[in-house]
């Protein structure tokens with residue numbers, strides 16, 4: 001096959017800077033560049049590709065005295081509508097000065113997503129203006145994903161597009177897309193034809209970025225041997241076989257490499273090329289840095305080990321590292337104090353995230369609670385006889401909730417939920433339950449997903465499969481949305497509901513007297529109303545959140561913060577309901593341990609002493625106010641969720657998960673554990689919150705720029721976090 005050398009565009013990224021991963025990329029100085037360019041010109045090569053961001057590259061090209069047509073690229077341009085035009089012109093003038101030229105052959109946007117932002121139009125108009133003044137001959141974009149390109153060409157008339165193209169990455173080679181580009185007379189320039197030099201590389205095994213694909217590269221090697229073709233030739237042959245590609249950039253590393261390429265006359269065309277790959281972390285070079293695994297990262301090593309022996313890797317979904325920062329989250333702790341956590345390498349962090357998933361309102365390692373527990377350890381935790389503390393804590397909980405008469409203690413929130421459901425079913429004699437929100441992992445709850453198994457996207461808990469849940473539980477539990485009284489009424493009228501189970505509030509506040517109306521409805525229909533206070537309890541009042549709203553349930557369950565980190569949960573309820581379960585069997589060995597009730601007694605005493613619910617609510621309100629004002633400063637559309645002490649935000653953007661990952665990444669560098677929700681404790685002193693807010697301001701500024709087209713992917717150093725499950729409220 002003929003090798004169209006005149007389609008080569010000299011890639012000047014390595015001029016004056018280290019770029020790529022090929023062999024040993026050393027700076028190429030002016031003398032060497034001169035030789036390279038002279039050689040290329042002899043073969044009819046007349047274009048050179050550089051960028052404003054490639055160190056000295058433009059300056060070296062300017063000193064060449066040649067007739068090369070220069071393609072240069074400009075990066076994301078910060079600034080408002082008013083000054084963005086000035087900024088672009090300034091940068092172009094600067095480039096012209098360096099290039100010692102009056103004209104740029106093609107001006108390409110490195111961050112073309114900016115064209116799709118609010119500033120897109122003004123940028124485009126500025127580029128057209130430069131074109132009409134003959135300062136720029138062609139305008140174009142350099143893209144990484146097909147959707148961005150499609151959107152851009154549907155909105156604007158561009159002359160050139162650059163996209164990555166090699167046998168592993170054929171993302172842009174669909175017939176439709178190529179036809180569209182050709183129809184619009186857009187010149188197609190391929191870049192990344194050697195995948196940043198990597199497809200020429202034989203030493204991939206030790207590459208810190210691409211180790212994961214060792215097997216792929218072995219297969220690539222084998223393919224080359226079997227097809228009797230060199231790595232250089234296969235890459236060139238692939239690109240030359242795509243006749244519609246008008247030019248391809250070859251990043252120049254040294255003179256001998258150029259000589260090797262130029263002496264090729266005809267290329268061998270294999271019967272088929274090595275198959276394309278879909279994994280973006282391999283084919284999108286921007287994402288390579290995400291693949292870099294820190295050497296000797298003890299947390300990651302332990303997580304990888306754990307994933308082989310522990311079902312799901314750990315005990316609770318919410319502590320999976322990939323929910324925060326895949327490959328980089330510390331994952332395991334060695335010790336804690338206040339709101340500080342030390343990881344297993346001894347690095348310390350302030351916890352501005354989940355504070356033990358909401359278990360530690362008083363902070364970590366609170367001496368009064370720990371001392372009480374230590375005393376139990378000294379005296380004995382569990383014996384044949386019962387511990388008196390279980391009576392004391394039961395009385396305390398009833399005293400705090402005078403509507404309740406009886407209790408049962410458990411050790412996890414999910415258990416407490418299941419117990420409450422058993423009691424309610426026993427009391428009403430009805431199986432069916434209407435519920436709202438998350439209530440744990442047990443069968444009664446997860447069975448909600450059984451009725452929708454073929455429509456995963458519409459699942460109540462997307463991603464949570466009901467596999468293993470007895471199928472005869474299908475159609476026994478029915479979800480309703482928070483604040484949707486009519487929806488609840490409909491379920492009640494159609495489904496023979498005996499129990500309504502819900503959180504008092506989670507993300508939304510009750511509207512239109514919702515809680516009172518639910519209470520009245522349940523009373524009228526003889527339905528048992530259960531409030532799940534597992535997360536909300538003791539966070540805004542001395543007891544359940546329902547005390548604030550003055551609406552009492554028939555049963556309430558408490559968990560999380562009740563023992564300030566020690567396992568203890570509770571079910572409290574009205575006598576007439578609770579007693580119905582005497583005929584059922586609800587019993588467990590470790591529900592009789594002494595540490596749980598002892599920790600709860602010490603925790604409740606300390607909470608009451610300092611009125612912790614007031615302290616954390618005040619901190620929460622402060623945090624929310626600051627979140628809102630920082631977001632406003634950078635034009636971010638922020639939505640707040642939750643009660644003050646358990647606040648969360650989302651940024652209204654399709655890139656929210658990317659931003660969330662970025663927040664965690666940047667905060668981690670400042671020794672702060674953070675994502676988008678904060679469980680506050682009394683240990684979160686103002687100066688710690690302010691330090692977090694100071695860092696968040698800088699992060700939100702960058703996210704604001706990303707919303708205007710700055711490329712978030714080039715900022716991410718790990719894969720994007722996975723999303724948690726959705727709640728209904």
Ligand SMILES: Cc1ncc(COP(=O)(O)O)c(C=O)c1O
Nearest residue numbers: 412413414438439440532534535
């Ligand atoms: C409202 C509510 N109920 C129940 C649970 C389940 O508690 P656990 O994880 O202790 O089983 C949770 C946990 O997040 C919760 O927030």
